[in-house]
Amino acid sequence: MMSPEKSSQQNEIIHDKQYYIGVQVNLSPLDSLSQNMAPALKYLTNNLGDCYQSQHCPLPNSMDDECEAVEIMATLLGLPKDECWGYIGGGSTLGNLQGMWIGRTLYPDATLVFSKSAHYSIYKFASLLGFTQVKIINDTPSGAIDLADFQAQITPNEDVVMVLTAGTTMTCAYDPIDRCVELLRKNNSRIYLHLDAALGGFVIPYIDESILNTPTAEYTFSNPAISSVTVSTHKVLGTPMPANIFVCRKEIAEKFKCCVNEVPYLGQIKDITVYGSRDGFRASTVLSRLKEMKSSRLYDLVHGSLEKIDFIIRKLKKMGLENVFTNPAGLAVVMPLATFQSRFYQEGQQFLKEKYHLVQDNHYLHLYVMGHVSQAICAEFLDDCAMWLIPRQEKVAQLP
Numbered sequence: 001m002m003s004p005e006k007s008s009q010q011n012e013i014i015h016d017k018q019y020y021i022g023v024q025v026n027l028s029p030l031d032s033l034s035q036n037m038a039p040a041l042k043y044l045t046n047n048l049g050d051c052y053q054s055q056h057c058p059l060p061n062s063m064d065d066e067c068e069a070v071e072i073m074a075t076l077l078g079l080p081k082d083e084c085w086g087y088i089g090g091g092s093t094l095g096n097l098q099g100m101w102i103g104r105t106l107y108p109d110a111t112l113v114f115s116k117s118a119h120y121s122i123y124k125f126a127s128l129l130g131f132t133q134v135k136i137i138n139d140t141p142s143g144a145i146d147l148a149d150f151q152a153q154i155t156p157n158e159d160v161v162m163v164l165t166a167g168t169t170m171t172c173a174y175d176p177i178d179r180c181v182e183l184l185r186k187n188n189s190r191i192y193l194h195l196d197a198a199l200g201g202f203v204i205p206y207i208d209e210s211i212l213n214t215p216t217a218e219y220t221f222s223n224p225a226i227s228s229v230t231v232s233t234h235k236v237l238g239t240p241m242p243a244n245i246f247v248c249r250k251e252i253a254e255k256f257k258c259c260v261n262e263v264p265y266l267g268q269i270k271d272i273t274v275y276g277s278r279d280g281f282r283a284s285t286v287l288s289r290l291k292e293m294k295s296s297r298l299y300d301l302v303h304g305s306l307e308k309i310d311f312i313i314r315k316l317k318k319m320g321l322e323n324v325f326t327n328p329a330g331l332a333v334v335m336p337l338a339t340f341q342s343r344f345y346q347e348g349q350q351f352l353k354e355k356y357h358l359v360q361d362n363h364y365l366h367l368y369v370m371g372h373v374s375q376a377i378c379a380e381f382l383d384d385c386a387m388w389l390i391p392r393q394e395k396v397a398q399l400p
Contacts, residue, residue, distance in 0.1 A: 018377055022357040024172075024199050024331060026238030026301075026371035030289075045280025049263070049271045051087050056267035062280035069287040073231060073245040076205040076295075077197075079221035085253035087273050088233075088283040091242040092198035093121040095230025096163065097128070098246050098274045099194030102228060103161035104129045105259045106252075107192055110159035111135055115145035115175065117168040119196055131161070142327055143171030147179055156187045164193065166200030166219045170364050172330030174200060177218050181225040194228045195219065198244065201231025203329055206299040211306070212329045227252050236302065236331075238371055239289050243282050305331050305369045308378050312369070315382045319389055332366045340365045348388025356381060 017027040046059040047066055054063035066088050071081035089095055096119065103110065111133040114122045126134050138149040145164065154160070162184070164175040177195070184191050197204070197219065204212075204219045217223060228248035233239040257270040293301075309326050312333050316324045321343060324335045337360055340349065352358060358365055369378065 018372055018374065019355055020357045021367045021369065021373050021377070021381070022353075022359040024167075024169075024235045024368045024370060026234070026236060028238050028372040030238070030240050040281050040284055045284070047087070047278040047280045047283055048276060049266045050269055050273065051283075052085060053267070053269050056269050058266075060280070062284040065287040066278075066280075066283035069283060069290055070245055070247060072287075072290050073201070074221070074247045077201065077220045077229060077231075077247065078217065079247065079249065083250050084247055085250045086245060086247040087275075087278065088286050089244050089246060089273075089275060089278060090282070091234075092196060092230040092232045092244040093119070094274050095198070095232075095244040095246045096121050096194065096196055097125045099196075099228040099230060099248070100125050100129055100161060100163065101274065102248065102252065102256050102272075103192030103194060104131065105256060107159040107161060107190060110161045110190075110192065111155070112161050112163070113137065113150075113154070114163040115139045115165070117143045117145070117170065117173065118163055118165055119169055119198070122163050122196075133158075139168075139173075142325075143168045143173035144327075145175045145180065147176065147183070150180060151183050154184060154187055154189070157189065158187070159190045160184055161192045161194070164195055166195055166197040166204060167330070170332075170359075170361050170366060171327055171334045172199065172332040172366075172368075173327045174212065174214075174219065174329060176214070177223060177225065178214075191225060192227050193225050195226055195230075197229050198232040199235050199331065200329070201229060201245075202233075202236035202298060203302055203331065206295070206302045207306075207329055214328075221247075221249070233286050233289065236298070236371070237286075237289055237293060239282075239285055241282060241285065243286050245286065301371045305371070305373070308369045308373065308375060309333055311375075312367075312378055312382065316385065319386060320392060331370065332368050334364050334366045337361075337363055337365050343390055344385075344388045345390055348384075351388060352381075352384060355384065 020027055045062045047061045047063050048057045048059050051063035051066040070086040074084035112126050112131040113135045115137045117139040135153045138146040140146050164177055166174050204216050209215050231245050233243040256272050260270045260272055262268045263271050313326055323339055326333055
């Protein structure tokens with residue numbers, strides 16, 4: 001039984017933010033950001049309505065900051081700032097809702113298509129938005145959408161609202177956008193494509209084809225098939241609160257405005273945001289963090305994570321865990337759940353999950369190497385794995 005002193009030490013470790021490696025968030029300290037943004041907390045800032053029509057907002061707001069952040073993100077993803085529309089929200093869950101709402105409105109009879117590995121918010125909003133036809137496509141063992149099942153399920157001449165993912169939750173897989181679009185085009189489908197790039201949105205701009213194994217432009221607005229994108233800022237970028245930047249093509253936003261009601265007390269604007277009121281402090285914080293990090297720091301952060309992942313994968317394989325893997329451009333180390341449960345002592349499984357806040361579903365367990373995860377933590381995780389690993393000879397001896 002663990003002594004009270006050791007138990008206290010273990011609790012301190014469990015709550016130490018550097019050990020949170022089970023979820024894709026960057027928990028790096030933000031001291032300079034906190035000092036710079038503190039004055040903005042003295043009063044309300046409410047970004048009510050469309051930040052691109054800030055003259056109609058009757059409240060103190062930070063809509064100029066919001067527009068600037070949207071345009072920085074759009075530019076990173078290959079969309080000129082004069083061709084974009086968007087806003088900052090509380091996370092990519094509602095960014096997905098925004099994209100699906102636009103698609104559902106522009107194509108009222110569309111079939112909703114997404115994969116089994118899509119974020120669980122897609123399932124919720126399929127119901128909320130009243131899609132009458134929904135096709136959930138199988139995924140491959142990597143977590144990407146299964147093209148064979150996709151081809152088998154799609155129907156000629158149907159309108160499609162398709163949600164694809166750049167960085168799935170469990171395996172950080174990237175759905176093959178071009179192949180999916182090609183199959184739909186062959187079927188004479190009209191398409192609204194929303195990309196859930198909650199994680200991958202801040203990875204794609206800083207890598208190349210040699211890492212992703214496909215042109216990175218496929219996952220940006222350089223791809224004409226993409227209508228809208230949501231990117232989370234608390235994941236790679238590392239804002240101190242959940243937030244997302246929703247970006248869509250301006251021409252699509254204008255079409256969508258024709259389908260919504262005017263708001264008389266906001267100068268008759270057509271507010272096409274899901275929110276209405278939005279946190280102005282959040283928008284300013286996102287912009288501040290974007291300017292603080294700069295592209296050079298984000299490049300180093302992404303490539304540093306990829307290098308650490310390669311290190312962890314190589315070490316785990318040397319321990320005999322041959323089927324651990326990472327996807328191209330993925331920030332996750334993925335282990336089949338069956339491997340974890342069979343190769344580690346039961347007490348060790350609990351220890352690793354609690355200490356490192358590891359996350360699992362019915363098939364996989366993963367850890368994410370985000371900006372706050374140091375080389376020392378990676379080495380400590382590997383040492384703990386080695387300590388709790390069942391030796392091969394003992395594992396063989398236990399077989400009937």
